[in-house]
Amino acid sequence: MATKKIKKENEVAAPTTAPTQTAPTGQQPAGTQSATDLNIADLKNIALVIDVASTRGAFRANEMATVGLIYNKLQGFLGKVAPENKVEEPTKKADTTTG
Numbered sequence: 001m002a003t004k005k006i007k008k009e010n011e012v013a014a015p016t017t018a019p020t021q022t023a024p025t026g027q028q029p030a031g032t033q034s035a036t037d038l039n040i041a042d043l044k045n046i047a048l049v050i051d052v053a054s055t056r057g058a059f060r061a062n063e064m065a066t067v068g069l070i071y072n073k074l075q076g077f078l079g080k081v082a083p084e085n086k087v088e089e090p091t092k093k094a095d096t097t098t099g
Contacts, residue, residue, distance in 0.1 A: 040082045047074050 050071045053059065059067050 040078065043074060043078055044082075047071060047078065050074075 050067060054064070054067060054071075
């Protein structure tokens, strides 16, 4: 007795297109960035996310020490790797002339 394979309603058919080929590991087309690459701007954004999340109360009280430790380590690393170019504001000189 032969059995029939019944396709279920929620079953999805396998794609019929061929898989796309990617560049070999370690080689990327010029001008592209891998999803796993981190740069200084990414680390600055992570610090910003931690700051915003803590301001909005996203962390429990018992998690704050750990979050703060990581945040401080990240800030220290960023300070060493990419020191911000601080522009000094000119100091206002008092106008000593009276007229």
